[in-house]
Every structure is written in C-alpha cells, then in structure tokens.
Amino acid sequence: MGSEKKGWDYSQLRKYDISLEQIPRLDYQDPKVDELMAENEPVVITGSKLVKSAEKWNLDYLEKHMGNGDFTVFISRNYKFKYYDEKKILQKLPNNETNRGVEFTPPTKMVEMKLPEFIKRLKEWKRGDERLYLQQGLNDTVGPAIVRDFLKFDWDFCNSIQKKQNWGPLTSNHLLIGMEGNVTPCHYDEQQNLFAQVQGYKRCILFSPDQFDRLYPHPVYHPHDRQSMVDFERPDYSKFPKFKDIKGCETVMEPGDVLYIPIYWWHQVESLMRGDHTITINFWYKNGPTGPITYPLKSHHKVAVMRNVEKMLLEVLHDPKEIPPLMRALVLGRYT
Numbered sequence: 001m002g003s004e005k006k007g008w009d010y011s012q013l014r015k016y017d018i019s020l021e022q023i024p025r026l027d028y029q030d031p032k033v034d035e036l037m038a039e040n041e042p043v044v045i046t047g048s049k050l051v052k053s054a055e056k057w058n059l060d061y062l063e064k065h066m067g068n069g070d071f072t073v074f075i076s077r078n079y080k081f082k083y084y085d086e087k088k089i090l091q092k093l094p095n096n097e098t099n100r101g102v103e104f105t106p107p108t109k110m111v112e113m114k115l116p117e118f119i120k121r122l123k124e125w126k127r128g129d130e131r132l133y134l135q136q137g138l139n140d141t142v143g144p145a146i147v148r149d150f151l152k153f154d155w156d157f158c159n160s161i162q163k164k165q166n167w168g169p170l171t172s173n174h175l176l177i178g179m180e181g182n183v184t185p186c187h188y189d190e191q192q193n194l195f196a197q198v199q200g201y202k203r204c205i206l207f208s209p210d211q212f213d214r215l216y217p218h219p220v221y222h223p224h225d226r227q228s229m230v231d232f233e234r235p236d237y238s239k240f241p242k243f244k245d246i247k248g249c250e251t252v253m254e255p256g257d258v259l260y261i262p263i264y265w266w267h268q269v270e271s272l273m274r275g276d277h278t279i280t281i282n283f284w285y286k287n288g289p290t291g292p293i294t295y296p297l298k299s300h301h302k303v304a305v306m307r308n309v310e311k312m313l314l315e316v317l318h319d320p321k322e323i324p325p326l327m328r329a330l331v332l333g334r335y336t
C-alpha cells in the first residue's frame with residue numbers, strides 16, 4: 001500500500017498485528033461505487049469535487065476566515081482521542097441526586113478554544129506536549145468566506161448518493177483538524193458517513209460489523225459505548241482472545257479522497273506520523289428506512305438488536321452485574 005510517489009511511506013503508519021486488505025479506490029463516476037455502497041461496503045471515492053472548494057483551507061486561511069467563535073478541542077496526554085459520552089458519566093444533578101451514570105475519568109479534556117489559540121498551540125507543539133484535536137460541527141458562527149466555500153461543496157454529488165442509497169437527512173458536517181500522529185481509536189457510529197479528506201494524509205482502518213465479537217465494545221451504558229476495549233498496540237489477548245482472528249481493511253486517504261464509512265462499520269482513524277496536521281470534513285447521515293428484511297439478519301442489524309437487548313436488560317435489571325448470570329441461564333445448555 002505504501003507509495004513514495006504519493007508523499008507518504010510505511011514508516012509513517014503505526015504497526016499492528018492485524019490482517020488488513022485494501023479498501024477499493026474507485027473513480028466517482030465508476031458505477032461500482034453505487035453497488036458497493038448499496039451493499040453497505042466501504043469504498044474510497046476518488047476524483048470527486050465534494051470538498052474541492054475547501055482545498056485552500058490551510059491554517060492561515062482558516063485563522064483569517066473561521067470567525068471568532070469557540071471551537072470544541074479535545075486535549076490528550078497521549079496520541080489517542082477515545083470518544084466518550086458525557087451523559088453516561090455519573091453526575092451530581094442540581095437537586096443533589098445523581099444520574100444513572102458510572103464513575104469515569106475521561107481520557108481526554110474537552111475545551112472550547114478560539115481558532116488562533118488552537119493554531120498557535122499546533123504550530124508550537126513539541127514532543128511530550130499534550131496533543132490537540134479540533135472536532136467542531138460546522139455552524140453559522142463561521143465567517144462569510146467559509147460559508148461561501150461550504151456552499152460551493154459539490155452538494156449535487158452527495159445529495160445524489162443520499163438519494164440513490166435512500167439515506168435519511170444529513171445531520172451534521174464536522175470539521176476535524178488533527179495533529180500528525182493523532183489516533184481516533186476503533187469505534188462504530190450509528191450513521192452513514194462520507195469522510196472527505198481536505199489536507200494531509202489519514203489512515204483509516206475499517207472492520208465489518210460482523211467483527212463485533214472480536215472487537216469487544218464497552219457495554220452500552222458505559223461512557224465509551226460503541227468504542228472497542230482492545231488497545232490495538234498492546235492487545236490483551238487473555239481478556240480479548242477473539243481479537244487474534246480480527247480481519248479488516250484499510251486505506252490511506254489523500255486530499256480530495258472521500259471514504260464511505262458504512263453505518264455500524266468499525267473504524268480507527270490515524271493522522272500519519274510525521275505528516276503535519278490533517279483536515280477532514282465528514283458528512284453524517286441518518287440511515288434510511290430498513291429495506292425488506294432477509295434472514296438470517298445482516299450483521300449490522302444484529303448489532304442493532306444486541307444494543308436493544310442490552311438496553312432492555314439494563315432497564316429491567318438495573319444492575320449490570322445481573323446481566324451475565326441471566327444471559328448464561330438463558331443460553332447455556334438451552335441454545336448451545
């Protein structure tokens with residue numbers, strides 16, 4: 001996969017003991033793109049002009065035109081930016097009660113930062129410093145030049161995909177500005193995603209929803225819901241034995257590439273090491289109505305079923321520790 005002529009090489013990729021195929025790279029006019037998307041299969045779409053109007057979005061341009069709004073920036077003491085849902089963290093409520101969250105120490109800090117400060121810290125960063133990751137939903141606080149560039153995205157291109165694939169509405173576009181070497185650890189989302197690379201090179205490692213039992217997601221009630229418990233660099237095979245059999249695919253995104261990350265597909269995203277900062281814009285869509293159900297259910301439907309079973313069991317049992325004995329009694333010796 002390495003290719004010096006493309007401005008990156010293997011030494012910039014983190015090393016994992018995982019078997020990875022290549023995600024197909026197809027020209028946006030290739031009819032096979034629609035076929036793969038219809039099958040909920042990932043594909044790198046090349047040559048589109050989806051975010052061509054943003055190709056001039058370097059740090060100086062953004063500093064000049066992004067406006068004076070506050071941007072959400074995650075700060076990490078290491079290179080990982082594992083997402084967590086604040087609503088699932090044990091919180092004292094105003095009436096001194098607590099929500100039904102769990103004790104949890106976030107692995108990253110989430111702060112609001114003006115863009116000039118973010119860019120200054122990016123430019124002054126040196127090894128050992130805290131890392132930063134700007135992840136901000138694009139909204140109307142941005143300056144007029146950015147609005148103009150945003151309106152010039154090739155909306156016909158993504159709207160035609162949305163229509164052809166019968167997706168639901170576009171829910172958000174996130175602007176992602178990461179430092180070289182930053183990693184978003186393996187997780188899945190419950191939306192369809194067009195992941196458009198604007199600046200720099202980003203490695204995306206994807207796994208099908210049928211790898212669920214090899215990636216050991218945190219329980220649904222946990223703040224790290226949807227995130228894999230496995231540390232790819234130091235996998236604990238005693239706790240996660242099936243991870244040994246994991247099978248995935250990967251690609252290194254170049255500016256202008258658009259990766260289709262299908263709903264429920266696991267993905268780990270890495271800004272190449274020694275590759276300067278990266279800029280990405282993602283397009284999250286609600287999934288469309290489930291087509292005709294065929295049996296056996298597709299793996300991503302089974303993930304949705306498992307999530308609903310977990311939520312129902314937590315609702316009725318209240319204590320997560322009650323789930324394993326109940327599930328064992330239900331399954332062992334009866335369904336096995």
Ligand SMILES: O=C(O)C(=O)[C@H]1CC[C@@H](C(=O)O)C1
Pocket residue numbers: 135176178183184189193195261269270280282
């Ligand atoms: O677009 C998604 O689904 C994501 O997970 C993004 C959140 C952080 C982003 C990254 O590029 O590291 C990926």
Ligand SMILES: [Zn+2]
Pocket residue numbers: 187188189267
């Ligand atoms: Zn994601």
